[in-house]
Amino acid sequence: MKTSRTTIAKTSILELIENADKALAHADIQHELGDLCNRVTIYRVLDRLIEEEKIHKVLDTDGIAKFLACSDCEAEHDHHHLHFSCTKCDSVTCLHHVVPNFKLPQNYILEEVNFTVSGICPYCQATNLPS
Numbered sequence: 001m002k003t004s005r006t007t008i009a010k011t012s013i014l015e016l017i018e019n020a021d022k023a024l025a026h027a028d029i030q031h032e033l034g035d036l037c038n039r040v041t042i043y044r045v046l047d048r049l050i051e052e053e054k055i056h057k058v059l060d061t062d063g064i065a066k067f068l069a070c071s072d073c074e075a076e077h078d079h080h081h082l083h084f085s086c087t088k089c090d091s092v093t094c095l096h097h098v099v100p101n102f103k104l105p106q107n108y109i110l111e112e113v114n115f116t117v118s119g120i121c122p123y124c125q126a127t128n129l130p131s
Helices: 008-019 026-033 039-051 122-127
Strands: 055-059 065-069 082-086 092-095 115-119
Touching (some): 008 026, 008 065
Parallel strands (some): 082 115
Antiparallel strands (some): 082 092
16 A cells, blocks of 8 residues: 655544545535645545545536545455445435445456445435435
């Protein structure tokens, strides 16, 4: 695993993502951080945190990249699992035990997988949140 020096921006972004109750988009992070750092720094820090396997990136059903902490990742740290995007509360949840299974044609090399399904999460079903 590659290590890097800790910065205020990196620490702040990681804490923000770890404490969030749902996956955060770049715009959410920039809004929460205010003037702490610029948008390019946020992108660089997010890339570094992904490389260090502290967070992972998920595309929501609109194609917007959102970021989740890796604290719930399985021991083998596999990000090739399903993500669930709630259409009511906009939460994105990792579903670790639902692993897509497919076989690529010969000479294709898998580098990244992004599976997101949408619907209504258990919280919204239980609370009957309005659409």
